[in-house]
Amino acid sequence: MEQYTLAIQDIRNETDDTITICFKQPGLRKMKYQAGQYMTLIFKINGRRYSRPYSFSSAPSVDSTLDVTVKRVPKGIVSNYILNEIKVGDVVEVVGPTGDFIYLPVNVNPRIYLWGVGSGITPLFSLAKEILSSQPSAKIHLVYGNKYKVSTIFLEKILELQKKYKSEFNVTLFFSQELSLDEKDGFYGRISSSFVSDLVSNNSEGEESQHYICGPKGLKEAVKNSLLELSISESAIYSEEFQILIDPKELDGVKDSMINFYFNGDQVKIFGPKGKSVLNSALDHNLEIPYSCQTGICNSCKATVVKGNLKMIGLSQERKDLNTDEFLLCCSYPITNELVIKVN
Numbered sequence: 001m002e003q004y005t006l007a008i009q010d011i012r013n014e015t016d017d018t019i020t021i022c023f024k025q026p027g028l029r030k031m032k033y034q035a036g037q038y039m040t041l042i043f044k045i046n047g048r049r050y051s052r053p054y055s056f057s058s059a060p061s062v063d064s065t066l067d068v069t070v071k072r073v074p075k076g077i078v079s080n081y082i083l084n085e086i087k088v089g090d091v092v093e094v095v096g097p098t099g100d101f102i103y104l105p106v107n108v109n110p111r112i113y114l115w116g117v118g119s120g121i122t123p124l125f126s127l128a129k130e131i132l133s134s135q136p137s138a139k140i141h142l143v144y145g146n147k148y149k150v151s152t153i154f155l156e157k158i159l160e161l162q163k164k165y166k167s168e169f170n171v172t173l174f175f176s177q178e179l180s181l182d183e184k185d186g187f188y189g190r191i192s193s194s195f196v197s198d199l200v201s202n203n204s205e206g207e208e209s210q211h212y213i214c215g216p217k218g219l220k221e222a223v224k225n226s227l228l229e230l231s232i233s234e235s236a237i238y239s240e241e242f243q244i245l246i247d248p249k250e251l252d253g254v255k256d257s258m259i260n261f262y263f264n265g266d267q268v269k270i271f272g273p274k275g276k277s278v279l280n281s282a283l284d285h286n287l288e289i290p291y292s293c294q295t296g297i298c299n300s301c302k303a304t305v306v307k308g309n310l311k312m313i314g315l316s317q318e319r320k321d322l323n324t325d326e327f328l329l330c331c332s333y334p335i336t337n338e339l340v341i342k343v344n
Helices: 079-083 117-133 155-162 193-203 219-228 280-283
Strands: 001-017 018-023 040-047 047-056 066-071 092-098 109-119 139-146 169-175 209-214 238-239 258-261 266-272 300-305 311-312 327-328 332-334 338-343
Touching: 001 066, 018 079, 040 066, 040 327, 047 066, 047 117, 066 079, 066 117, 079 311, 092 117, 092 209, 109 117, 109 193, 117 139, 117 155, 117 209, 139 155, 155 169, 193 219, 209 219, 219 238, 258 280, 280 332, 311 327
Parallel strands: 109 139, 109 209, 139 169, 209 238, 258 338
Antiparallel strands: 001 018, 001 092, 018 066, 040 047, 040 092, 258 266, 300 327, 300 338, 311 332
């Protein structure tokens, strides 16, 4: 993956705890990306290197800047640094773009459903803008849940988009804690399985539909299960993953381990405590192991185990592209007390 140095052209406040960073496109080596993808921002904070993936909220055929939207995470080192410290004119090292949460045309009259909660709107907003701009025959249904209207990222922009594309873009909003709602503002509560079934059943119009889901695990499971019950093909359901969800039972057999790294011509030995991924153990010791997504998608942290063994946890699917001695360190945990790892 290519690295870039990008200058911040503008910073927009979206809500009290969310901003959009607008990066200027490089003059010579322009970044080419697709709506729904993400790029990884790199920061040096208190002497340690941090990489975090953020989805594009811009759309390549609509926006001249490269925009990512960042929501403050309580006690989140990187998000708090971004919201508190960065300013217009700063330059940031980035890696990208990457990700396969992208629009794949399947017919001439696409029926597209975008399902999101909270900051999960970011790649969905990028997709909506791009598809509406480039696919005049598309019909898009956006279903978007938040706690309150005031905390709804891109609310005004979404409503403006709906006005511009009255017959092509339908929006349904849910508010789980907004007690006083006008009917035109949206629904009280959360996105339910019954709502998913009713909406898709009543708007199928005989066309095959595509579904993009970005939000917490509960939303993904509710939407996907409802769609499968409607006989929607699993290949037409896409979800974006930004965190590894680990069942504690999956940590059975994981051990403390002494880990020998061969990296950049050096050998470094560290202690990896039980329950911590190999990547996080390395980063805690200031080893600048390459990494990006931290969810087992991008392959940046792929390494070879020379001695000992690891257990990969939290991957959404079997990784057949890895050899038997290759592991992704972001989701790998020691199951032997001694490891020798060669970083590729």
